[in-house]
Amino acid sequence: MCLVTLLITVGLLALPFPASRAAPQPGGPTRTSSERLELKRYVAAGDRAYAIGAQSGGFPPMGWHIRGEMGGVWAHPIKLLDGYWFSLNRTWLTAAAEFTAGAGYVQFRFPAVDQIEVTRTEFSPDGSAIVLVGLTLHNSDSRPRVARLTMVARSEVMAAYPWGWSQPQDAKEFNGKDSGDFDPVSHTLLFTEPGKPWYAVIGSTPQPRTGMVSDDIWGPIEPAERDDYLEYGNGTGGSLRWIVPLQAGEETTLWIGIAGSHRSEAEARDALAGGLADPEGLLHEKVEERLALLAQTRVSLPDPALQAAFDWAKLNLADLRRTATDLQIRNVDEGRAYPDPVGTLPEVSGIGAGYPDYPWFFGTDGAYTAYALLVSGQWETAKAHLRTIRDASRALNGDTGKVIHELVTDGSIYFGAVDDPGNTNETAQFANAVALVWLWTGDDAFRDEMYDFVKDGLTYVTSTLDQDSDLWPEGNGMVERPGMGSEKLDVAVYTWQALKGLQRMAMSKGDTETAAWAAERIASIESAFDAAWWMPTESLYADSLCNPGDEVPPEEREANGWTNVCVEAGQQLQQRHWINATPMETVAAPVERAHDALDRLESDIFTGDSGLFHTGIGGGPAEQGELRVWTLPNSVMAVAEANYGRLGDEQALFYMRAIAGTLDLEMPGALPEILPSPEYDPFVDFRERAMFMQAWSAYGIQWPVIHHFLGIRPDVPAGHLYVVPQVPESWPGLSVEALKVGSDEVSASAARQDGQYTTTVCAPDGWTLTIGYTLPAGASPTSVTLDGTPASYEVVPTSRGNEVRVETTTGPCRTLVVTTG
Template sequence: MPAVAAQAQSELSVQDRLKDRREVAAGTRAYSVGFQDGGFYANGWHITGEMGGIWAPPLKLADGVWFGVDDAWVGAATKFTSGRGYVRYDLPPLSGLALRRTDFVPDGKRAALYGLELSNPGGAAKTVTVKADVHSELMTAYPWGWTTPNADDANLADTAAVDHGALVFSDATAGSAYAASDRALLSADTGPGFRGPQPGTICTAADSTSPPSACDDGPFGKGAGGELRYKVTVGPRSRETVWIAVAAGRGDLDGALRDPDRQLAAKAGSRTQLGEYSKVDLPGDRQLQNAVDWGKQNLADLTQTATDLNLRFVDEGKAYPAPLAKLPRITFFGAGYPDYPWLFATDGEYTAFAAVAVGQFETIEQHLIALRDVSDALNARSGKVAHEIVTDGSVYYGANSSAGNTDETAKFPSTVALVWRWTGDDRFRDSLYDFSVRNLKYIASTLDTDHDGWPEGLGNVERPGMGPEKLDNTVYFIRGLYDLADMAASKHDRATEKWAGGMADQLRARFDPQWWDAEAKQYADSLSETNDQIQQKHWIGVTPMEVELTGDDGETVPGLAPLDHGTAALADRETSCFSGDGAFNHGLFHTGCGGGANGLGERVIFSLNTSIQAVGEGNYGRLGADQQQRYTTANAAPMFEPDEQPGALPEILPSPDQGANVGRCWTCRSMVMQAWGQYGIAWPVIHQQLGVRPSLGTGRLEVVPQVPDGQPSVAGRNIRLGDGTVDVSAARGTTTVTVRTRLRSLAIGTTLPAGSKVRSVTLDGGRVRKPTVRVTNRGVEVTVSAPPSGRHTVTVSAA
């Protein structure tokens, strides 16, 4: 596919196959999913064909908005542009006017705005009639297409009326939606259609191979329509914008229509400000540099707040009991658009690494607090973490009575510790400490029935043929125990520190003899009931290399696997058995050749799987073009040679066993934008290449870069830590750090290749006689203590 054109770093454009490509414009209380030709076609599968359109979670408001000028509908866009906080369409001219459309969603409002800009190139004023069609679809985020009850049972027919210059759509159970402009209404009509130039084609299961552009609605659609018309005069060589807002309430409607141009400027400005954190300079990898920058926008687009959640366990769609609790408000990173826009545990736990690396502290803190609040209310404070929480409060999976996913309970304390180390926020740590203790006590007491230390239950891979004890659960449990012990030590909770640290040490000592499969040169995916190894070649085989452990003295230990096994396993994963050859993408397959229950493998490349491999490579100092860079590029490339939206990282990358989203059917696409894949973009750069390793909860910071082979230098400025920032620049053997945050101790250094001998070390030009030299899986880490503020340079000469 052709690469996007970059007008500026803040915009990315594409011009081909626009009707096949989805787009997202999002705010914190609403979002809009359409297509890049300006149309709104049925797509998504949780509620068949209804996951696009305009949403103010937990309520869908409308299928779409369409514009016309005089007697003609605005034609398909000729170019689509992603911006920071907005999207834009270049449109064919009508009535002698040049046309452009801009969509954005103001933060804090349950409303989306669509602006048709009319530019008059001539010397005489032109007066035209602008019309806007809106087709409603009032329905809640749950029930879904296959649940009991299902979406058809829950969705009632909408009605439409005109009131005080606005279209008002109503559904007796779902609520209401409003559509209006900031201009005086000329006239309006309502009725069953009103989809602009789209004919209103309804697709069903029989249309399983149809592209989205063939489907205007799905089988559950019961919306109504309306048209708003406005008289607009465009002066000579000037322009006018007609803004249409679609909102969940009158207050949100009025707020959205109060100077939309100013709100658009404020939205773009806030996104630009967000982008100023973690500004990286990678002269040897500009694509990855741009991916870090655009990843910040992805995470911001996926930041949502939902209110008044009626918490109920729906048992994988088989039940719909009365609510057991009400949560007034949650803020979180949605997993992905359009089918996973709600609160997940395992997704958020991976996304957290990217979030802290790019300075988006507040959202990840609130995400974890929301998971605690839901889980405690749902599971009677057992310590088990709920898996999937819809924005209306329906919990699909993860109650005490269901199997749940053990990995996300094991990962929760590590995520708390991660955020605490980057923010230094002791109050945040304290608020989730008790829950973190209960997480790991629950695993030890309830999910290890044979008492061998290896947890049972589902992990991230949910495939047949696996044994009861999964590799990722074990790996993350060991890491979680170390992280809990670290937090316990900071709180002087000696009993918990001793329990967690002691168990972690025991399991770590037993891990490699139990799980390493010498014949396969990989770790076993799972263990049978008799503790025999089961090797299915799933991506979780990389997790022993992906994790970092925290030692008794607070030192970072990259990788659980010993160096020889870790490097052998990573190298094998780089072969065509486990990774793409570039015909589609170079990323990591879900399941390698000959693996899985059927022995066929699963050559589908997820952005998460690829991230796990990228981080694993970094932990073992494998940063070269055919190692870590291969996998960071695999994730970055689809953002700029887009499958769908330029600048957006999708859930699944074009793969041998699953082609690009742009050619897939209306209900069989993966997410156009997924949060957790940013783990494999931001974290390798900020944490591994730049070597930023904070423990601000204890007042310490280490900066130990490792410049990738074949690259001259790496740098990052305004990296958010605690209440301030740091800048880092590194070339081979030289590291410069500028500190603008409160610290008690600072260590600066560099990472040398394995086997290197240190000749000399200087700090700010003065010789250091006794540097700290530590051999790790990354290589030889050489550090010196430096004053904990200001600018300092360390130079290491090695043999």
């Protein structure tokens, strides 16, 4: 291929520079790292665009969906740049001394060059397809200095799909060679992919002195490293230059905007102009929005690590919000096809699963994350996500109600069509998420718009997908591993849980026929579950059941090295997968069974230093285990333990603290997907890593604190508030303020000291209130007072333990004191 160089210069003198402007001081909480920055990733995220790179200041190839291409700058459904690099007076700024994550922005501090100190601030304003980069130059010398600044950008205008292994064309084949241009009128770089309306534009305020475009522009990237950027890429290079005179002690900030559009050049330029018109104002607005989010669900916890994880998880969820437009819905059949679209969605929003490889929408991730979104007050994100999944599922799967698995931002559905063998659990978990949103918000309109889809989906799961009519639907569940039986444990219990939600919604709508059907199915599952699934010799439920046709022939077993698979129909199969915790997560297990199973799951076979293994020691079809620890199994285990009153330091708190302990593992303030564990090194090649920020990680921190420790369970449609805490034995107490419940905000606190247990609830008038406390095993109340007056109460046995409950009403604050003998 011929390399063509285009060089355009504007003027010979520095363009006028504005008066001194100080470095951005965004405010809000921060977390900082200064070690091994070149090995750690970061994101500066908005809902329409984001930048992902290394905390040292560079942009090495990252990610595996499109190998090496999941970092850089994205404005979904397209990527804009592989990265950008700055040099000051011929010194490349690629070795930051310090990286700071803030509330909606990030900052890099670089070593001084010629006594000029450099701070780089990055953020993406929500609602706009632009990333803004502020370079603050501070002359620390006692005499004037001149800063000769260069920015090098490597374009990569490509679609979010196809990926590296896709057929009939992979990412490199599908995306053509980028072309670029420097416009001497607007002083901007423009990159595009010929034949497509995809554009990336870079500009600045003040404007650069010169600019150029060439395939040969690579900045600090050494020749030996360049092939890694071109494995699936077809980008080109561009540069911009500024000359900045600085008086002694002077500080000034340049703002660079990187904007894009998959529709038109004009739209990209509009985004650029909007961002550069007032970058400081947009940064202030972004931080204020994040601070408003932090002001919701303000918890006070005696554990500093859990406190920090709870708060930063709220920010993670905000950073993972995603909006995309013009989705062409097509079934790409796990990368084997690229058919014509079956429908379009003009605009969708929701929660991306994780950075850098899962920035789009998932059925099951959204269902787990809904718990955290609700208790952190991010209701609209939860609703929008569920609508997105419903609409894409309807477009692909019609009136079956089957929920898709994975929706890319261009509309490609990788898995989850009717013909796919799963993931059956996602349809059930979707239904449960809808019911949960309704119970917390009281939004009957939302219930009504989702109701038919939920009903269709659960009808489909319990009929078409239960081919042998034994109550246990077939199909893949959360453990995406070969060698399991057709009927999975998590599918069974999530289906039961979903039917309970459907029954409640049906009753509220007066749909007595559906309510009766769901109730009958629930009762049948409860009656049959223990006998079908419990394995006394294992003290666990089977993680799958074998149907006729699941039997693995001897020759296949030998070829795969499988020693623990289905060999006969009706077999209970125990492969030690993490889904063993799901009957306790859903409270499907009777109390005695639950404690036996949880004891077993806490053992060294299933749990290591960082939490619950994906597959315990000796587990799996080849009995080799899979000793990696995801945050999701830890979350499920924490919820499971708390459901049965097991809040100890080696129980729920252990799994919660394992998640919280990773808050600064890679990006400061980001909860990752997988924890350091025997079979996972979080600092392998950037192209082989898991996510450094994962949405569902918040589930195992925020939900147990609000739902279990504080015991807050709203039933907004019924106008009822249930607050029955259970404080961990090692804690003196905890509290929450500004918790959104319906159209109100609620505050609650719980404390324990020397056999006395205090619960306080502050809420507006108009609620019926169950206020109480869950007593330790063996304790009995000797007195119960409400607002200082003896109160009538009842003691109710539950899976958590004996709950002392008093029925009353809200307004303004009610305090219950339970004293035990």
